[in-house]
Amino acid sequence: MPSLADRVRAIDAGAMVVGVHFLGTAPVFVLGEEAVLFLSAGGSRRIAIHSGAILASEADGARLVTGGDDGRLVAVDAEGSHRVLAADGAGRWIDQVALGGNGAVAWSAGRVAHVLTAKGDERIFEAPSTVAGLAFAPKGFRVAIAHYNGATLWFPDAPAVPPARLDWKGSHLAVRFSPDGRFLVTAMQEPTLHGWRLADGQSMRMSGYATRVRSLSWTADGKFLATSGAERLVLWPFDGKAGPMGRAPRLVAVGDTHIVMVACHPRRPVAAVGTEDGTVALVRLDDGALIEARAGTASPVSALAWDATGGQLAFGCENGEAGLLSL
Amino acid sequence: MTPPQTDKIPVTVLTGYLGAGKTTLLNRILSERHGKRYAVIVNEFGEIGIDNELVVNADEEVFEMSNGCVCCTVRGDLVRIIDGLMRRKGKFDAIILETTGLADPAPVAQTFFVDDQVGAKTKLDAVVTVVDARWLKDRLKDAPEAKNQIAFADVILINKTDLVTPAEIDALEAGIRGINPYARLHRTERARVDLKEVLDRNAFDLDRILHIEPHFLGTAGHEHDHDRHDGTGHRHHDGDPQREDGGLRHDHDEEMQSMALTIDEPLDPDKFFPWIQDLVAKEGPNILRCKGILSFKEDPRRFVFQGVHMILDGDHQRPWRADEKRDSRIVFIGRNLPKETIRAGFASCVA
Numbered sequence: 001m002p003s004l005a006d007r008v009r010a011i012d013a014g015a016m017v018v019g020v021h022f023l024g025t026a027p028v029f030v031l032g033e034e035a036v037l038f039l040s041a042g043g044s045r046r047i048a049i050h051s052g053a054i055l056a057s058e059a060d061g062a063r064l065v066t067g068g069d070d071g072r073l074v075a076v077d078a079e080g081s082h083r084v085l086a087a088d089g090a091g092r093w094i095d096q097v098a099l100g101g102n103g104a105v106a107w108s109a110g111r112v113a114h115v116l117t118a119k120g121d122e123r124i125f126e127a128p129s130t131v132a133g134l135a136f137a138p139k140g141f142r143v144a145i146a147h148y149n150g151a152t153l154w155f156p157d158a159p160a161v162p163p164a165r166l167d168w169k170g171s172h173l174a175v176r177f178s179p180d181g182r183f184l185v186t187a188m189q190e191p192t193l194h195g196w197r198l199a200d201g202q203s204m205r206m207s208g209y210a211t212r213v214r215s216l217s218w219t220a221d222g223k224f225l226a227t228s229g230a231e232r233l234v235l236w237p238f239d240g241k242a243g244p245m246g247r248a249p250r251l252v253a254v255g256d257t258h259i260v261m262v263a264c265h266p267r268r269p270v271a272a273v274g275t276e277d278g279t280v281a282l283v284r285l286d287d288g289a290l291i292e293a294r295a296g297t298a299s300p301v302s303a304l305a306w307d308a309t310g311g312q313l314a315f316g317c318e319n320g321e322a323g324l325l326s327l
Numbered sequence: 328m329t330p331p332q333t334d335k336i337p338v339t340v341l342t343g344y345l346g347a348g349k350t351t352l353l354n355r356i357l358s359e360r361h362g363k364r365y366a367v368i369v370n371e372f373g374e375i376g377i378d379n380e381l382v383v384n385a386d387e388e389v390f391e392m393s394n395g396c397v398c399c400t401v402r403g404d405l406v407r408i409i410d411g412l413m414r415r416k417g418k419f420d421a422i423i424l425e426t427t428g429l430a431d432p433a434p435v436a437q438t439f440f441v442d443d444q445v446g447a448k449t450k451l452d453a454v455v456t457v458v459d460a461r462w463l464k465d466r467l468k469d470a471p472e473a474k475n476q477i478a479f480a481d482v483i484l485i486n487k488t489d490l491v492t493p494a495e496i497d498a499l500e501a502g503i504r505g506i507n508p509y510a511r512l513h514r515t516e517r518a519r520v521d522l523k524e525v526l527d528r529n530a531f532d533l534d535r536i537l538h539i540e541p542h543f544l545g546t547a548g549h550e551h552d553h554d555r556h557d558g559t560g561h562r563h564h565d566g567d568p569q570r571e572d573g574g575l576r577h578d579h580d581e582e583m584q585s586m587a588l589t590i591d592e593p594l595d596p597d598k599f600f601p602w603i604q605d606l607v608a609k610e611g612p613n614i615l616r617c618k619g620i621l622s623f624k625e626d627p628r629r630f631v632f633q634g635v636h637m638i639l640d641g642d643h644q645r646p647w648r649a650d651e652k653r654d655s656r657i658v659f660i661g662r663n664l665p666k667e668t669i670r671a672g673f674a675s676c677v678a
Contacts, residue, residue: 016414016416018414032413032414032415032416033414033415033418052415053411053412053414053415054414055411055414069383069411092384093383093411095407095411110386129388129390129403130386130388130403130404130407132403132407148388148390148403149390169391170390170391170392171390171401171403171406189390189392189401189403189406189442190392191443211443212442212443212444214444
């Protein structure tokens with residue numbers, strides 16, 4: 001495989017990297033415990049923002065929002081200043097976070113999902129069981145909540161409208177809307193994806209995975225959902241009236257190690273993948289051409305993200321090794 | 328690439344009816360175990376007397392897997408909690424999980440078999456059940472959960488022995504052995520027991536399935552043979568009511584039993600695996616745990632397996648030694664087991 005290794009700046013994050021996001025053009029590495037890491041000219045800057053594990057992180061280019069086992073929701077800006085946005089009254093873990101395009105933040109602790117609007121209004125919804133995933137719809141002020149036996153669609157600003165339930169037995173974890181808003185997808189506890197067509201609530205299963213799907217990413221054109229969970233990159237088609245229903249996924253060979261992280265390029269039909277042995281590679285989706293960005297050193301890749309223009313790719317591993325690829 | 332067994336964080340499951348002494352045992356572990364750091368998962372804060380840095384509140388949410396099987400349940404909250412705890416990996420050496428009094432241990436155990444991430448990072452060390460010597464007799468009559476907790480256990484503490492007579496304790500032990508002859512029993516006051524009897528047991532380590540012998544106090548490793556040979560050379564033995572062995576009783580329970588089968592001839596794996604998988608698929612809800620050591624035809628290595636309800640886990644363990652008897656033994660603990668069907672089925676697996 002050709003290699004881009006000479007364009008990668010290696011970083012030692014010093015702790016498990018559980019997330020990576022870009023604030024403007026600056027990568028921010030989220031560590032498993034306590035802190036986030038900003039890069040500086042010669043090294044890095046560690047900023048403590050929680051007193052315990054960091055369980056969830058999301059960013060919208062302008063701010064990074066994290067949830068911790070200290071029961072706090074924290075926002076960090078590009079300069080590294082941070083403040084507590086909210087705290088769970090009982091100190092329960094805040095383990096799900098989602099950001100809406102309009103400056104809204106959703107988070108959850110236990111069964112309770114919260115939404116804080118940009119104006120500072122807070123709305124609360126109690127799910128039937130612990131909230132395991134949150135996502136804002138691409139249009140309209142609507143939040144999808146994943147829990148046991150299905151998902152709920154909630155309109156935080158329309159309390160008179162009863163939330164819609166989408167049922168399917170089992171534990172639903174990550175939840176995502178398709179970019180056109182027509183489908184909702186969940187990654188389940190079992191090695192399978194589930195989904196619903198929102199127009200009519202039609203259920204669909206996307207299965208065949210060897211392991212649980214922990215990473216999902218939509219292609220730049222919104223037509224495919226790329227996922228981890230197998231040795232090959234799995235791409236489910238979401239174009240057309242039926243989306244993936246009745247269709248097989250495209251499978252792109254990458255190597256013989258399990259893919260654990262996927263991040264699609266924001267503009268081009270290219271996906272970055274991270275594997276269980278720490279390899280990071282770029283895959284051209286049209287023809288499956290591969291370029292290695294980083295040779296694995298045994299520790300699984302645990303975080304992977306492109307910046308807004310796709311000029312930089314940041315990654316981190318479970319053992320704290322991390323890096324930044326500049327194209 | 329999963330880490331070797333030795334790198335995985337051990338998880339001890341503490342179960343037992345309300346008031347039996349689980350929390351006392353937990354507090355003992357936390358205060359006596361100097362040098363070892365524990366992450367503790369409890370169902371209610373404030374119960375722990377010792378200041379322990381890593382305490383997590385669980386809500387014991389169980390969900391059914393979507394295969395429709397009623398016994399295939401998983402503790403979803405555990406998966407999430409362990410995932411969160413592993414972010415602080417360097418801060419603890421082991422996890423203790425305390426379940427509520429009415430908890431069924433099966434979903435907890437199954438979680439470790441079923442989730443690949445949990446299975447990669449942690450390993451189930453043992454199920455330790457604490458019972459209250461005063462009330463166990465009544466609980467066995469009115470609480471199926473109490474029976475489950477005993478049937479599931481690797482270690483059982485008969486606690487509060489200072490509050491009952493020796494004769495009552497003997498009777499209790501007989502009742503317990505009738506349900507689970509394979510657990511190690513200890514008589515305790517205020518949950519006082521040598522902690523190495525409770526921690527680092529490796530009870531679910533396939534490598535530790537060295538023999539399958541019922542644990543009769545003072546006769547550990549003693550062969551339990553009922554002398555029922557028939558013409559085909561198969562030896563079958565299981566708990567007979569009120570039988571004395573090594574001087575100790577195990578009283579037959581009507582509902583929950585164990586059965587142990589032995590076959591001297593080598594087995595055919597192409598007959599055995601479909602049989603056992605079919606058996607646990609059909610009888611899964613009734614079979615709480617099973618364990619086996621198998622000798623396959625023309626296979627120089629022992630095969631060991633264990634299971635919880637419908638979930639089986641097995642592997643080749645090591646080569647048979649020249650001085651070892653190459654027979655196959657399996658044990659089932661469950662309720663309303665179809666013994667004759669199981670016996671006949673196992674017998675049909677001979678090569």
